[in-house]
Amino acid sequence: MRVESVTAHAFGPILGQTLKLAPQMTVIAGGNESAKSSWHAAIYAGLCGRRRGKGAARSDERRFAELHRPWDGGHWRVSAVVLLDDGRRIELDQDLDGRSGCSARDLLLGARDVSGEIMNDGAPDASKWLGLDRRSFVATACVRQAQLLGVLEGAETLQSHLERAAATAGADSTATEALERLKKFRHDHVGRDDARSNGPVRRATRALDEARERLQMARDAHAGYLEACEEVERLREEAAAAEHRRDLLDVAVAAKRVEDLRGRCIRAAQLYEDSGGVAPASSAEVSLLSTQVAEALEAWKQCREPPASDGLPAAELETQIAMLPPMPDGPVSLGRDIEDSYERLCRCDQELAYHDANCSDPRPDSRPGTRGRLQPAGQQAQAPEIPTAAQGGKVAGRRAASVAVVGAFLVVSGLIAGIGASGSRIPGALLAVAGAVLIAAGGVGRFIRSRRPLGSTRAELSKLEALHAADQERRRLWQQRQAELLSARARAQLDLQQALVAAGAAVGEDVMIAFDEHRKACADRSSSVAEQARRRDVLEAQIVERRRFEKMCEEMAAARADALSRLLDAAEVCGVPAGSPEEALCALAAWKERCEIERDDLDRRRREWEELKMILDDKSIDVLADELASGEREVADRARELCLEPDDVYRLARSRAMVELAVSWRDSNETAREARGEADRAGGALESQRERLPAVADAEEAVELADEELKRLRDLDQELELTTELLVGAQAEVQRDIAPKVALTLKRWLPRVTAERYLDATVDPKTLKVSVYDRRSRWRSADQLSHGATEQVYLLLRVALSDCLVSKSESCPLLLDDVTVHADSRRTVEILEWLHELSAERQVVVFTQEEQVTSWAQRSLREPADALHELFTL
Template sequence: MRFETVTAVSFGPFRGEHLGLAPAFTIVTGPNESGKTTWAAALYSSLAGRRRSRGRGTRDDAQFKAKHKPWSGSRWQVTSAITTDDGTRLTITQDLVGGTTRILPTGTPKPLSRSELERRFGLSSTDWDDIDVGELFGLSRGTLRATTFVPQAEILRVLEQSDELQQYLQRATSSQAIDVTAQEVLDTLKADLATRVGSLSIGRRPLRRAIEELQDAEDTLYKLRAARDDLRRTTIRVAELARDETQARNTLAQAQAWQKWAEVDALESRIAKIRGYDAELADSTVVGEPAPPELLKKVRDARIAFLARDEPPEAPTGPSVDALESQLATLPQAPDGDTSPDPQVRAVWEQFHHATSAVASRTELPLETATDEALPDAESDELRRHANRLRLRRPTWDPREDETESLLRNRHAQALERFAHDLSAWQARAAAHEQAATWYATARERYAAEQAEYARSWDAYRATLTTRGEPVGRRGLSSGAARFGAPQWLLVIGASLIVAGLAATLLDPLIGALIAALGVAVVVAGLLMRTGSRRATDGGAPSVPQMDAPPPAPQAPEPTDLPPPGDRPTEPALSDQVAAIASRRSDWQQRASLFDAAHAQLTEQLSRRGLPSNPEELDRLAQAIDLRAGARRLGEQQRADLTRLQSEAQLAATRLLDALREKGEQPPIAEGEEADAADAAYRLYEAACDRRAEIASQASRRADLTRALEARSAADVAYRTAIERWASRADELLATARLVGGDPSDDAQAAAQWLGDWLEAQDHAAAVYQKRDRIGSLRAQLLTGATLEQLATKVDTLTAGLGNRPQSLPPNPDELVASASAQVEACVTRRATAEGQLVRLREQEGDLPAAVELAAASRSEKDSLIELKATLELAIEHLEAAQQQAHRTITPVLESAIRRRLPLVTGGRYQDARVTPETLAVELQERSGVWRDAALLSQGTAEQTFLLLRLALVEHLGTAETMPLILDDVTVQCDATRTEALLSLLHDISKERQVILFSQETSVRDWAATHLDPARSDLMVSLPPLG
């Protein structure tokens, strides 16, 4: 089909504007804001219309409405006139406000009715007011947008969203009758799998919810069964605890009886002890009262002091007091002056002694004098400089440099030979490529002539059909329907029934299986019919007159596959290292010449001055000159040091004499003999200090004798006091004996013996009285405030009713009673706790049968969902395999179409193309053989590649009509060369289908003015700016 005109009745900024279009190639140019994009949208709307929808519609619908709805008024309408391949002319009116479509044959006022559309075009739409005109030719709205219409910047949007490109390709290769793809069915099945089944482990979809409900039901069932078991065990435990309590009470009664018999035994033992204490108290009344403690202490102290006294003290020994006083009277007084040399004076003398010693040492050393050897009149540094210059080595040349130069020159000669061979091969390739280009140009001219002849034959064929009187429109549409006949429709319907059956198994497995089986039967019937129709076409069909067959279209020549010859070989150049070696050789020769001249000049200069030309001899003379100068400097330094030392010695002698005078010494001094006088004066000072030290030593004994005199006087007084105290102890002992009633006369030893006996008697009486007090205290403790008769009565009371006395009692009856009481309390507590737990368990006991039924129902629901999940996953697996097979089927076709035109559009930069079946990504091959992802190349190359992909889709849609190609500003990203190549390609395509190009570029307008030919149904339309 092709567009003849399009009328913007009310569309965007246009009101009643018309745009005429040529059957072959139409280029619509104009500046910005001239309405080119609006006209392209009007062409699309004239076929696709505007789908009715409740609410605001999709985002794309809202964006399209915002761009192209009239700026004022309520109408939004576009009309187009089209011609089908068989010559049928139709007028289509699209009311975009109400979403209605009117299709009427051109020249008639009555639109086609529902029955006519169904009979003539095979449409079966459910909404006949909302007709997608593209369905007349086997395309839906989305497929038109994805293939034949290329709006402005649409290529870039598809390139950036590979998934959308894949969706376009699937829609372009899907059935022309239904607007659905395998991907959409997969999405529906996956959505059902996600919503009606869900995941096993995440989310809150039915499968996960059923698993959780089953888990909850099983948990509840387990808890109810566990509670029933707990109730049974608790009942048994209550009976066991009651028996334990009875046994514990019997044990407590026995322990309490033993406790009473133990108490009886304890009371009888107390009574026996009390009676024994009464007998002991009766025996202790024959002893008298002991003396008071104060008197006992006084007697004991006096006796101990007498017995502890030692022998009489001895008189003090050593010099008496008179002898010590006589020695003090004969000692001398302490002398005046130093008893040892003053440290400061000693330090001054040491400085003086050091200075005089240094003078003597320096005087003994000989003075340094210079040698008398004859030396040249020159500086040592100058001689050493000449010696260093004589040691310099003459510059040398490395013979490896010559070898390298020779090797490089040989390599250059070999490279020249290879260059000559490569240049000859390149010239041959260039000649072959030029010959192939000439052949292709000739073939293109021949193809253009055949196209003109084909156009004339087609006009004659159409005129013949008209003269025969057959309805052109119906005949043309029937030929289009033949291309997609009954066998193909049966295959499509059978495939749809299989998909619907798989989806219906989710609701009812039986019905789904029946639908799927019916689909398989329809597919088999379609295959059989297609086989039969082919056989009928080959042999059994009646022959059609030659005049009914349309003329065959000429075949376009294939471009040459011969690659360009490439760049002309470059002549090799001599390596830069050769020139560098020559430069280094020249530099060496110059430096060697300068070295020889300088060496000769230096030798002549040394000879004129009488100096040797041997560098070692020059170094020896320089060293001798340095030694002579050093000896002179050393002698001068020695004489200066001697003068300095003598001055320091004289100064030290003066300081020493001044220090001795301060100490009271008056040494005799002769003129010029200060040094000897100072030393003699210090020696006299030391001797005087020694004499004073001896006198001071004798005078220092006075303090010691004074202390010895004081100590002897104190010792005499202590001796007299000790004698008096020793004699008083015997007198005190005799007085004490008389105090306690003794009669010792004057014998202190006898008094001490008698007092010892008396103290022993007092100690015995105290022990007896202490024993009586302890027994009385113990007896009172045993009675505990009662009498002996009361204790005997208590024993009689306890034994009444106890029965026979046991032969033996346990060791700790009280502990047994306490343990038995605790055991009884524990048994009572455990029994009460178990009875309370039993009551609580009976109150909480649930409905176990109902829980069993709920768990069974939950398990059945989970199994059903798992089975549904397996069914959906199997259907998805088969559909994905079919989808991948479709991709692999269409991929070689698309690659071949792109490969044929790629070198022309890209100027030979890319030679081949391949499409990945899974992602349908396009890769291009460079001349070097490297494959590049088209999406990662430049913007222009990427858009040109995907434009070729769209062209391939348009050519291989398999529709009932040859669909036009409408392009809006597709050369924006192309340079001048590629723009011209792309326009030439579109020009060639326009020989087979209508091409409409909208562009604002000057280069496109210039190309159109040069290459478009109205004789071959080409047209250039220039649009003025709006307003």
């Protein structure tokens, strides 16, 4: 691309002037205030225009506007005509104020607008045909005086500027800065997604979690509400079922009543028809008469003829009592004194007998009474003797055995006698006592018999003597006792005798005989008295019985007479024949039977009438029928309300008793009430729950928004990461490619430009930092050279970069403003020569105020390829 001309319609101090440029090298010389820099800027503006995009103007843009706006306030406008390497001739019209449109028109194609090809930030930018833009063009091909002066402030600035050129062909940002910007943006706008971070993505994650939680809560609440709805529905169904059951039973009760009413209606109609609507007569009168007849008949039936008498009359029996013999004179019993005396006497005899049986005295006792009482008649007791030992023992043994046998006999006899007759107890006792004595005597004899013979030895004799002495002592004692007993017996005998006498008994010599006789006489009298008493008692009982019988006969006769009278009276009242009691009886019985039938009929009709009255309850049959019809309608209606057939209800009513239905109804009513209450309570709670129901849709939308935001941030994160990755790769690759090319270009021109002071150069691929190799074989950083040398090195670097960066299809013009100002005269010439040589490949425009440069131009430049323009102070 080559610039043919630039027209500054209004640009800084320039107004309506055109500057034509040679195709190869143009030197524009002028002193101070000759608008040299304005023209430099005008060419740049004519080619690249001004950014008209969004945002506030940057500082360099503001500075550019301050410097180059028309001084007279006119329309800031500049145009240029460029010739592209593809042959097109383009006129660029830059409205720098933005009042009207900018354009790029192809002059060879009828001024066709080609702005679209090079539009950049709202204005045509011809540097885009070079593969640059207006900012990178400034960085590489358009070297302004200020930038050269900037070298003086520090080589780092220029180095950074070149790095930008490598990254973006001179835009403001280096690749490193771009990466740093991406990193910062990622940190600020995405952040890390971990628990400790509070960056946007973390906040968005939390927001999404919270939104999801709120959504879950809303859904849970909604689901809970739905479950509660189901529960309430279930409770309501249960309540409805219970109420249905209750209502069914209620209708069944009503149906039961209707059934009952229907039965009453039927019954009432029947009763009414039977009665003819007239109350029946009372059966009381008939009933009373019937009762009288019945009583008369019953009385007659109940009374009997008095029985015939077959015994003695009472008076005769009383006579027989009066004729009974008198009672015998004298005692009928022994009396107490006699019995006591007799008992003492017998006891004394027993003691004496016992004493005799234990006798040690061989002499006969002088107690005749005792002995006589103890021995049987004709036998006298023998006094005990002392026999020889052997004989005596045997004899004594035999005697003792005999005595014992006799004694035993007497005891048995006595006991038998005592048992056999109470009247002979005393003699029996006596016989027993005597027997006992004899047994005792036999025992003593055996004792004596058991002793050994006396004369066997002296010792035995001594013993016998001792025994004899002992016998003597016992004899004395025995006699002493016998005397005492005899004395007591005598007193007893005397007492008995006196008692017998007192009782009027005849007492002879033997008081015992007198006693026996007296006892027998008493027994006889006693027997006689008893017989008479028995006879009297029988008679008196007969008298009592006879009198009772006689009274009964009298009463029966009276009752029969009365019954007959009533029977006849009844017959008369009833008008039946009463020729005889039997006739009256039969007639009355027949009458009574008829009367009872009539009375029963009256009673039945009367009951039916009462029943009818009770059924009607002061209502008419029509009213009752109306009530029945109304009841039936009600039951039918209510049955239909319950979706039932009335027959089903009546069937239920008939299957149960009213009481049972009532109980069931009460139970079901209670159940229904409880179920309804529970359902209502649950319904109330549900209503309250419904009022608090959260909006699920809102929560879903909130989740959607939060999810979208998180997705946006994650997409952004991925895109930032991807962009960074691509940019890092591009940066590394470009630096690897550009650095050798730049170094090669530098190496080719550096010795010439620096007058062979520096022979070689290297470029750090990462930082684009330049090092030069001097003639002393030392590598030095370009930053450490003199200002002029540094400026020259970086001028070469710019040109080298532009060679690398500019599109290969176009050549890039160089617009240089006072680039040799810090070079010495030799290097100035070398630089100008180098530029002139370079202008064969690309257009070079050099602005200068140096006389040496102007002189060189006048000498070296050849028109029309080159040109020298001299500007004059405005």
